[in-house]
Amino acid sequence: MAGLQRTFLVSLTSLIGLLFLALPQSSGVATSNAPRMQETLPSEELTLQALRARRLALIRQLAQYNPTGPYIVVDTARNRLFVKRKDEILLAATASTGSGTILDKPGQSDAQWVFDTPRGEFAVQSKLINPVWVKPDWAFLEEGLDVPSDPAERVEAGVLGEYALGFGKGYFIHGTLYTRLLGKNVTHGCIRLSDDDLKAVYQLAKIGTPIMIF
């Protein structure tokens, strides 16, 4: 009986072992603190040196793509805006970014506005003082109003703060009247800042300053 039991257990352990050997997996848990010692033959030393030199050269090459001056980073998940130079943070601000909501375009069955802040790399294209808001169609539709035919009726002053930095396709970094909503995803895609932070960003950024949004 004992022999039979032992045979069964040995068979079971062998089976489990073979199963694990058959699975070609590696894991972060298993390797986390396990540096492997390897012997290096003299002939391989040159190769190692060449590989190290190549890697260092590539790291330097990669660094050449880093922005040389200040750049703007926007974290849309946490509604934060940073102005950085290399690793130094020049400004950390609370922002408001896109709400992610959608609005149907009237008369177009499948067309919608999606109120997301665009993700990716952009650049400051324009710097405006005392900007006016040229209200798009959705702003009227949201308020239940007809879209005016006269472009002059779209212009609204005093709602974007003292400055605005355009980064393409109608998106701006601008001020807000609704400072209590800073830190929340409430905009139609633009990036809102408080008056003081907006002024600081305006002063630090130039035309062409990179804006990285994620």
Add this chain to the structure above:
Amino acid sequence: MMRPCIRPLLGLTWLFVAAWSAVSPCPVDAIEDPASLREAIRVLQEELRLAAKPQIYLLLDLPAKAVVIKGRGIELHRFPILAWRVSTSEPLGTVFRLRRRPPIIRPKAAIAENPQQDPIELTDMPVAFTLRFDPPLTIWITPPARENPWRWASSRGEEWWTRLRSWAATLLSTDPPDPEPSLRLTLSTDDARSLAWSVTDGLPVLIVRSHPE
């Protein structure tokens, strides 16, 4: 004299240790390892191509246990990987592009009825989801079992079901395709949501499996 009941236990331990060491090909701090250096070079070469363009990309640094959001070669944000497991020992040194970001239920604003529609927030993002890439790669994002046992269990179930179907298809096929590599990342609930928020359709992703230093 070894007692008979000890032998199977020792055998089991030996088999586990042998199996574990055989399937863990990723040295972490192997500065003298040419293979790790070659992989690092390959990843850097790919990253150079990505950093040359105005775009955001993701670096999954498995030995450092970090998800790094990058642009122009600079680190924009990072969050920790609690655990990872990859299904293949082959290098993953190419650029993978995300087919689609995880689906989001977007609130629809009714015209003039509810202009102050509730926005999407980070808490609306999924904590367990699957990211599929081209060339073929599947990344399973799961929360730790202790934080979200139900999501963890359902995610693992879905993962194993997919693997089972893949194995069955391989067994039944006369010309079996190469198994699709997959990677499971365990992220905290908040970080999983952050990742779901940050990824976009077509996002390039690079995976680092070993470190030269």
